[in-house]
Amino acid sequence: MYPFTPGSYAPRNGWYVAAFCREIGEALLSRWILNQPVVLYRKADGTAVAVDGRCPHRHYPLGESKRVGDAIQCGYHGITFGSDGKCTFVPSQKTIPGVYAIKAYPLVERGLWAWIWPGDPDQADEALIPTLDEIGFNIPGMIPDAFYSMHVKGRYQLLNDNLLDLSHLGYLHATSIGTPDDAATPEVRDLNERRLSSRRFMRNTPMPPYHDRSVYDGPVDRISGMDFYFPGFHAGIGESRIPEDRPQGGRLLHTSRVWHAVTPATKTSCNYFFGMSAPSRDRLEDAKIRLEPVLAEDSFATEEIEKIISTMDALPPELMLKSDVTAVQGRRILQAMMDRERAQDPAGAASERRREDEPV
Amino acid sequence: MYPFTPGSYAPRNGWYVAAFCREIGEALLSRWILNQPVVLYRKADGTAVAVDGRCPHRHYPLGESKRVGDAIQCGYHGITFGSDGKCTFVPSQKTIPGVYAIKAYPLVERGLWAWIWPGDPDQADEALIPTLDEIGFNIPGMIPDAFYSMHVKGRYQLLNDNLLDLSHLGYLHATSIGTPDDAATPEVRDLNERRLSSRRFMRNTPMPPYHDRSVYDGPVDRISGMDFYFPGFHAGIGESRIPEDRPQGGRLLHTSRVWHAVTPATKTSCNYFFGMSAPSRDRLEDAKIRLEPVLAEDSFATEEIEKIISTMDALPPELMLKSDVTAVQGRRILQAMMDRERAQDPAGAASERRREDEPV
Amino acid sequence: MYPFTPGSYAPRNGWYVAAFCREIGEALLSRWILNQPVVLYRKADGTAVAVDGRCPHRHYPLGESKRVGDAIQCGYHGITFGSDGKCTFVPSQKTIPGVYAIKAYPLVERGLWAWIWPGDPDQADEALIPTLDEIGFNIPGMIPDAFYSMHVKGRYQLLNDNLLDLSHLGYLHATSIGTPDDAATPEVRDLNERRLSSRRFMRNTPMPPYHDRSVYDGPVDRISGMDFYFPGFHAGIGESRIPEDRPQGGRLLHTSRVWHAVTPATKTSCNYFFGMSAPSRDRLEDAKIRLEPVLAEDSFATEEIEKIISTMDALPPELMLKSDVTAVQGRRILQAMMDRERAQDPAGAASERRREDEPV
Known part of the structure; x- marks a missing residue:
C-alpha cells in the first residue's frame, strides 16, 4: 500500500505509542492499533496494561465492557479475561481450557507515553524503546x-x-x-x-x-x-x-x-x-x-x-x-x-x- | 460471509418479516430486503402487497413513485406496474410485451406481521410461516x-x-x-x-x-x-x-x-x-x-x-x-x-x- | 461500469465543462474531473487555466495551495508550478529538471463555460466544442x-x-x-x-x-x-x-x-x-x-x-x-x-x- 509495496502498510515488530500515560486510567480505553481493536487500562496497582479489544467469543468490543477488579468482563456474554489475557470466568461452564485467552500486549510506560509492541512478543525488547x-x-x-x-x-x-x-x-x-x-x-x-x-x-x-x-x-x-x-x-x-x-x-x-x-x-x-x-x-x-x-x-x-x-x-x-x-x-x-x-x-x-x- | 461460508449471507427461500402490518398503508413504503429494494403498500381492497422497489427500465426507486389506483407509476418515466407486477402502461407505446414486469413477492399477513418470501415463489408455502x-x-x-x-x-x-x-x-x-x-x-x-x-x-x-x-x-x-x-x-x-x-x-x-x-x-x-x-x-x-x-x-x-x-x-x-x-x-x-x-x-x-x- | 462495459465510465478525449467562466477567478478552485483533482484559476491577464490539482511530489491538493503570481506554490513543501504546468521553483534545489511538471489541461472559454479536454492534448481540437x-x-x-x-x-x-x-x-x-x-x-x-x-x-x-x-x-x-x-x-x-x-x-x-x-x-x-x-x-x-x-x-x-x-x-x-x-x-x-x-x-x-x- 502506498508508499510501500502491496500488502505492506506498517511494521508490527516495533514499539508504538498506544496512548499518553495520562490517558490511561481506571476506565477502559478503546483504541484501534494496527487494524486491531485494543483496550488500555490501569490495574489497581497502577500498572498500565493493553489487551485485545475484541472478545474472541463473538467479537464484542471489550473497551465497551466492564472492569471487574483487574479483569475485563465482556459486556455481551460475561466472559472474563485477566490483565494477562487469560480467561478467568465463563458464566456457563466451570472448567476453562487454557486456550481461552486474548492477547496481552507488551506495554511499557516511559516518559509521557505508553509504548505497545503489536508484533511477536518474544521480540519485544524494551531496549528498543x-x-x-x-x-x-x-x-x-x-x-x-x-x-x-x-x-x-x-x-x-x-x-x-x-x-x-x-x-x-x-x-x-x-x-x-x-x-x-x-x-x-x-x-x-x-x-x-x-x-x-x-x-x-x-x-x-x-x-x-x-x-x-x-x-x-x-x-x-x-x-x-x-x-x-x-x-x-x-x-x-x-x-x-x-x-x-x-x-x-x-x-x-x-x-x-x-x-x-x-x-x-x-x-x-x-x-x-x-x-x-x-x-x-x-x-x-x-x-x-x-x-x-x-x-x-x-x-x-x-x-x-x-x-x-x-x-x-x-x-x-x-x-x-x-x-x-x-x-x-x-x-x-x-x-x-x-x-x-x-x-x-x-x-x-x-x-x-x-x-x-x-x-x- | 461471516459467520457463513464465502458467498452466503442469508437464505432466500424462507418467510421473513417485511414490515409490521400497521406500517403498510396507502402510502408506498420503501424497504431494502435481502439486498433488493422492495416497495410495500395496501391495495384499495385492503390487501397488502410487496413488489420490486426498482423500476426495471432505469432503476428509479418505485418507493419514491406514485400510486395510481392499485398500481405504481414510476416517478421517472411513468411506466406503470400493477400490484401483480405486470406492466400496465408505458407512456410511449401502445403494446406492452408480457415480459414487461417486476417481481411481485408472495406476501402474507399473519399476526402483527407481513411475511415476505424473497426466493423462488414456487416454494413459498404458507404452511412454513x-x-x-x-x-x-x-x-x-x-x-x-x-x-x-x-x-x-x-x-x-x-x-x-x-x-x-x-x-x-x-x-x-x-x-x-x-x-x-x-x-x-x-x-x-x-x-x-x-x-x-x-x-x-x-x-x-x-x-x-x-x-x-x-x-x-x-x-x-x-x-x-x-x-x-x-x-x-x-x-x-x-x-x-x-x-x-x-x-x-x-x-x-x-x-x-x-x-x-x-x-x-x-x-x-x-x-x-x-x-x-x-x-x-x-x-x-x-x-x-x-x-x-x-x-x-x-x-x-x-x-x-x-x-x-x-x-x-x-x-x-x-x-x-x-x-x-x-x-x-x-x-x-x-x-x-x-x-x-x-x-x-x-x-x-x-x-x-x-x-x-x-x-x- | 454500468451502463458501459467493465472498465469504461467516460471518454477522456472530449471537451467537458470544467466550470462556469464566472466560477473561475483569482482564487484557486478545486474540482475533481474524471477522477483526477484539477485546479482552475484565472491568470493576471484574465486567461483561465486548468492544471493538475495534485502536487506530484507528495500529492498535496494544489487547490488548497497558494497563488504566487500566475503560478501555484504547493501549500505543503513550496514546489511551484507555472500555469503551463512547468515547475518553476523547488525550495531545496537550484536546478529544476524539465521533467518536473504537472499536466496543464487544454481549457477554452466559450459562452458561459470553461471547456476542458482531459485526454490526449494532441487531439484537443477546439473545433469540437x-x-x-x-x-x-x-x-x-x-x-x-x-x-x-x-x-x-x-x-x-x-x-x-x-x-x-x-x-x-x-x-x-x-x-x-x-x-x-x-x-x-x-x-x-x-x-x-x-x-x-x-x-x-x-x-x-x-x-x-x-x-x-x-x-x-x-x-x-x-x-x-x-x-x-x-x-x-x-x-x-x-x-x-x-x-x-x-x-x-x-x-x-x-x-x-x-x-x-x-x-x-x-x-x-x-x-x-x-x-x-x-x-x-x-x-x-x-x-x-x-x-x-x-x-x-x-x-x-x-x-x-x-x-x-x-x-x-x-x-x-x-x-x-x-x-x-x-x-x-x-x-x-x-x-x-x-x-x-x-x-x-x-x-x-x-x-x-x-x-x-x-x-x-
Whole structure:
C-alpha cells in the first residue's frame, strides 16, 4: 500500500505509542492499533496494561465492557479475561481450557507515553524503546507535557513522511513555526540502528513568525531537526540564538523539544500524539494554544492527501527531490522491517494482504 | 460471509418479516430486503402487497413513485406496474410485451406481521410461516402489540446469534431483564423441521431488575426461552412464579411473550422488528418505554461487532463455549438452507457472490 | 461500469465543462474531473487555466495551495508550478529538471463555460466544442445566464441518460415543466459527427403547469428537444405557440434555450452545470427560483439510482422501451469513443480498470 509495496502498510515488530500515560486510567480505553481493536487500562496497582479489544467469543468490543477488579468482563456474554489475557470466568461452564485467552500486549510506560509492541512478543525488547535521555526528555529546567491526542483520517506513513521532511515548515507552517529557509537549507543526516536523525543549521536566518520578538528582533542562528525512532516516534529539536557577530552573540533565545508519535489505527487512519517541553508552565500553556492550529495543518495535509490517493485509480511515480533523501531513507527502513516480518511469518502477512485489493 | 461460508449471507427461500402490518398503508413504503429494494403498500381492497422497489427500465426507486389506483407509476418515466407486477402502461407505446414486469413477492399477513418470501415463489408455502398458536400469540387475556421497527447497521446473523444465545441477558441486559443465572443455567433444546427451541428453567433465582417487586420480592422460579423459526423469526417466552416451597407457591408473577423478527436489508445491515404481548394495555405501554433501552443495547452490540469484523483483515477462529450449542446449531441450519439453494440455482448464487470480495 | 462495459465510465478525449467562466477567478478552485483533482484559476491577464490539482511530489491538493503570481506554490513543501504546468521553483534545489511538471489541461472559454479536454492534448481540437450559434446562444433578444453549479452523487451517465430521454418531463417533472404528452409523443432524431439531436413536436397539447397562463390559457403547439454534444453537453430548446387554427394562431408564447453540462467528478459522482437564456432579466430571475426544485428532482433521481445500482449484487438486463432509442444511441456513441481510446492506449485503460472491481 502506498508508499510501500502491496500488502505492506506498517511494521508490527516495533514499539508504538498506544496512548499518553495520562490517558490511561481506571476506565477502559478503546483504541484501534494496527487494524486491531485494543483496550488500555490501569490495574489497581497502577500498572498500565493493553489487551485485545475484541472478545474472541463473538467479537464484542471489550473497551465497551466492564472492569471487574483487574479483569475485563465482556459486556455481551460475561466472559472474563485477566490483565494477562487469560480467561478467568465463563458464566456457563466451570472448567476453562487454557486456550481461552486474548492477547496481552507488551506495554511499557516511559516518559509521557505508553509504548505497545503489536508484533511477536518474544521480540519485544524494551531496549528498543527510545531512552528519555536520547530524546531530550530529561533536560534540566525543561518541563515535558502531553499536548494533543488525535485521530487522523490518513495512513500513518503520511505523517511519518511529513515529519521526515521538515522543509514543509517553510510552507505548510509559513505563518507560524517556519520560514523559507527551513526548506532551502540542506540537511545533515545521521543513521544508526534505531533512528534516522536530520539537522538543519541555519545562520543569520529570519525568526519564524511565532517566535517572541519582545526581547530580540533580528536574524538568528537556528537549529531545526528531527530524530525518527522506527517505526513511529519523532523527537524534534528547535533552538535559536543571537548570531555570534552581534551583541550578546550566542545567547539562547528559544529552545524546545517536541515529540510526535504516530501509530497506525486502521490501514488508512492513525493515532497522532504530540507533546513537548518548555522552560516554564506558562510557556507550555501558551504553546498549547498556539500550536493547535499548526498541528491542524498537518492533519489537514494528511487527510487531504489520503482522499486523493485513495480516490485516484493509480498514482503515477512521485516526483523525487534532493530534499527527499531523508524521507526516502525512512521509508526504505520501514519497508525493510516489513519485508523481514513477511519472511519470518509468510502466513500472517498473507492474511493481512486479504483486504489489499486497493491499488493505491 | 461471516459467520457463513464465502458467498452466503442469508437464505432466500424462507418467510421473513417485511414490515409490521400497521406500517403498510396507502402510502408506498420503501424497504431494502435481502439486498433488493422492495416497495410495500395496501391495495384499495385492503390487501397488502410487496413488489420490486426498482423500476426495471432505469432503476428509479418505485418507493419514491406514485400510486395510481392499485398500481405504481414510476416517478421517472411513468411506466406503470400493477400490484401483480405486470406492466400496465408505458407512456410511449401502445403494446406492452408480457415480459414487461417486476417481481411481485408472495406476501402474507399473519399476526402483527407481513411475511415476505424473497426466493423462488414456487416454494413459498404458507404452511412454513409460524402459526399464531405456536408462537403464543393467541393466549387468552394477553394483548399483542408491535413495538419497534428498526434499521440496524449490522448483518442479520449477528442479531440471530444474539437471540440464539440468551446467556447475554445476564450481561448485556444486566441492569434490566437478566441476571447472571440467565448465563449460568444450562439450556434444554428441541429441534424440529421449522424451529429450534431452547429453554432455561431457573429455580430459586433472583428476579431481574426490571420486574415488579411491589407484590412479591424474593427468589422466583423462572422460565426463559426462545423458539427460532428459520430463517429470521424468534418467539420468546418469559415466566416467573413464586417457588413451590414458599407461601402462595406456584403463583404466576410475570408472564410475557416477545417476538423478534430479523430480516436482512443489505448484506451488512438488517431490519429488526420487536413486538410483545402483555396482560393489559398499561403493561404494554410501560414495557414500550422500559424496553427501548434494552433493544438499544442489542443494536449497539450488533453495530459495534459489525464495525470490528468488517474492519479487521481476517477473523481468527471464534472461541466456542458449551453455551454456544444452540447458536451453532442455528447457524448450521441456515448454512444448510443456503447450500441447498446454491445447489438448486448455481447461477443465482454466483451472481450474489460478485460483491463477495470482503474476506470477512 | 454500468451502463458501459467493465472498465469504461467516460471518454477522456472530449471537451467537458470544467466550470462556469464566472466560477473561475483569482482564487484557486478545486474540482475533481474524471477522477483526477484539477485546479482552475484565472491568470493576471484574465486567461483561465486548468492544471493538475495534485502536487506530484507528495500529492498535496494544489487547490488548497497558494497563488504566487500566475503560478501555484504547493501549500505543503513550496514546489511551484507555472500555469503551463512547468515547475518553476523547488525550495531545496537550484536546478529544476524539465521533467518536473504537472499536466496543464487544454481549457477554452466559450459562452458561459470553461471547456476542458482531459485526454490526449494532441487531439484537443477546439473545433469540437459546440459553437455558440449551434447551441442557440446568440439568439437576438435572449439573455444567457449561468444558473446552478452542482455536485451530484451519481455517475455522470445517469444524467446523460436523463437528458437523452425527455419523456421524463411528463413524470419526474409533472408538476412543473412537463405533461404526459412529453412522454407519449414520438421523437424525431438527427445524428451527425458531433451531436445527437431529438425533437418532439406536440400539437394541441396542454401547457405545462409552470407556463404563464395570464396571456393565453389553452392548448398549444409545443416543441421540446435536446441536442447532445458528446460527451457531456446538452443544449435544449423549448417553444410554445398558439395553434394555427385559433385566433392569433402561430403567436409565440414561450421560448427558452437551456444548457446542461455533465462532467464526471469521480466514477460515481459528477459535476452538473445548468444555464439558460430568456428574453429578459426578470424572466431569468424568475426561472432561477422556479427551476431549482426541478433540477433537484433530477439530482434526486440520479442519486437514488446510484444508491440502488451500487448496492445490488448485479443488475438484471434493463427493460428497453421504444422511447429509449435516443438514449441507447447516445450510450453507444460514448461506448465507441471509449473503445477507441482503449485501442489507442491499452495501458492507460488498464490502469483505470484497477479499481473496477465493482460488478455494477
